[in-house]
Amino acid sequence: MGDGLSKTKNRILKMLVDHQNEYLSGQKICDCLGCSRTAVWKHIKDLQKEGFKIDSVQKKGYRMTAPSHHLSEANILSSLKTKKLGHNLKFHETLPSTQKEAHHLAEDGAADGTLVVADEQSTGRGRLGREWHSPMGTGIWMSLIIRPDIALHQTPQLTLLTSVAVVKAIHDITGVECGIKWPNDILYNGKKIVGILTELQAEASHVKAIIIGIGMNVNADAADFPDELKKRAASIKSLTGREHDRPAIIQAILKHFELLYNTYLEEGFEIIKLLWESYALSLGKEIYARTVKGDTIKGLAKGIDDEGVLLLETRDGTVHHIYSADIEI
Ligand code: BTN
Structure with missing residues (x-):
């Protein structure tokens, strides 16, 4: 390769x-x-x-x-529109998990912008250790390694930046306008189309690498989803009734990510925050946040702060800072 x-x-x-x-x-x-x-x-x-x-x-x-919508190293690389991201591409027909592979590569010093893509994952994983269904030939299963010079507490900002890049890419290539459920689930009509998993390799307060995993349901038929997912997840094909060009979507994600990422590195989070808010589905609404500790907080989603943390106001006027939770709208 x-x-x-x-x-x-x-x-x-x-x-x-x-x-x-x-x-x-x-x-x-x-x-x-x-x-x-x-x-x-x-x-x-x-x-x-x-x-x-x-x-x-x-x-x-x-x-x-x-044009071939088939996923291969050649058709991802052939029309890449980025200066750096994705040029060091590690393509595999099948992998246990691109995220796991990217972690190994990052530990071994893989360059900033390295991308791992697989046509199938046998043990794809999602947030909070959940399984991520990743069948052969139907989706985008990829993990991007970046090495920004930022402080640990700023890393949630990159999660939000990724979701903006993905929403823009889906719109460019398929015409579908998705929304974002904090922090980074991409939904259409309440069904999840994309999940994003951001993980860190860090030392003390210094970020060594960020691994951004993106799982997108593109060309699966509605009937192909396991029963437990049918109510909660959908593919882009199931929304539009036609197949979509996966290499073109990957190229568009990388293009938008690189543009936003350069803006972020030069000008900070302000513009990304505004863009994220423009796609957010939960702001200004009553939502439930189930935290990792198992508590459920009901409140008004007021917005996100300058670090990407969700601000949830409960009835008594307390504003809770939510760092990680499952949100129900
Ligand atoms: C979520 O739980 O919503 C996040 C899902 C992230 C899935 C992607 S698919 C590519 C990468 N490899 C994995 O094993 N997980 C991420």
């Missing part, structure tokens, strides 16, 4: 995508990329095996006939 050979393959793919429905001669591809015709032919065969629809016609060359 990520070696010289697959870089050439990704560049061939990019040329074909950029000239979709046009023939590109083998010679032209060789001249542009400085490789042999046999190498081009081999890479095209690999791409066809990966599910790309590429015509090959003697004397004309190669032509991509339809």
Whole structure:
């Protein structure tokens, strides 16, 4: 993965995508990329095996006939719109958990912006140690490693930043307008489409790495969800009635994340906070917060503070600072 050979393959793919429905001669591809015709032919065969629809016609060359929504290293990398995020990509057909893998990689010094993606997770996990259903070929299961120079208490801000990037990406690629339930569940009509798990590697007060896990239900059919999830979760396909391009959604998440993240690093949390509030579903409403200790607090969701902590006002006027809880709207 990520070696010289697959870089050439990704560049061939990019040329074909950029000239979709046009023939590109083998010679032209060789001249542009400085490789042999046999190498081009081999890479095209690999791409066809990966599910790309590429015509090959003697004397004309190669032509991509339809975009592939299939997830592979090549089609994630081929149209990445970021400067840094995702370029160090670790793609796996299957993994126990991208989050677990990203933790190992981060411990071993993986670069800022490293992305782990799998087409299936056998033991995907969610917040509070819950299981995360991650079947093959239907969703986006990915974990991003970032190494910002921020204090520990600021890390919840990045959770909120991630949810804004994801909502924007879903809208760009699928047209669906989701909302955010604090801190970072992404919902449509009360059903969860995306879950985000932010975890830390830290030393004393210093952040070494933040691992942001994103699980998105994209192309699963409603009937594919286990019974216990049917009421609470949905896929984007079940909302729109059509399949969506997972590589394009990943590229859009990374693009929005990078833009917001650079703004955050340069200007602070203020703009991200405003954007997050514009998508928030619970603000100004009576909600229940079930804390990790097991208490349930009912109150008015007043807003979030400058660190991303939820402010919940109970009847007696006390404002509770909620750092971690399950929210019911
Ligand atoms: C939640 O509980 O809402 C968070 C779910 C996070 C799931 C994602 S899928 C990719 C990454 N790998 C995991 O095992 N979990 C996260």
